[in-house]
Amino acid sequence: MTVPVDVDPHLVFVRSGVTPHTPEGCEECLRTGSPWVHLRLCLTCGHVGCCDSSPNRHARHHAGLVGHPIVRSFEPGETWRWCYVDEAFA
Incomplete structure (x- = not known):
């Protein structure tokens, strides 16, 4: 199976229904x-980071x-995702 060029292969790491560990802020900074x-x-495990x-x-x-x-913005009203491996929107 080939992956279309415009699809990030790292999206396989994204899990649905991820629950934020610390919805009040960055886990380590807190x-x-x-x-x-x-x-x-983090769209794999729910880690919230800065x-x-x-x-x-x-x-x-x-x-x-x-x-x-793969992460997504955890800012209100933002839904974009970022891939740290590819340094690109996912």
Whole structure:
């Protein structure tokens, strides 16, 4: 089976009905008291991490550490997804 060029092959990691672990903010920043700018939700496991504009970039760190490549914005009114492997919208 071939995957169309415009479809991210990492979308197989996306699970439906993912529940955010910490809907109130970035999981690691909440533990350490660090600030964040925007939040991202891991669409594989529900980890909530801070974006690349935040000081600690926890969403990217999570993706690299555990191999969950696709996140979506966890900001109100935003539904876009990002693939950290391809550095592109998914």
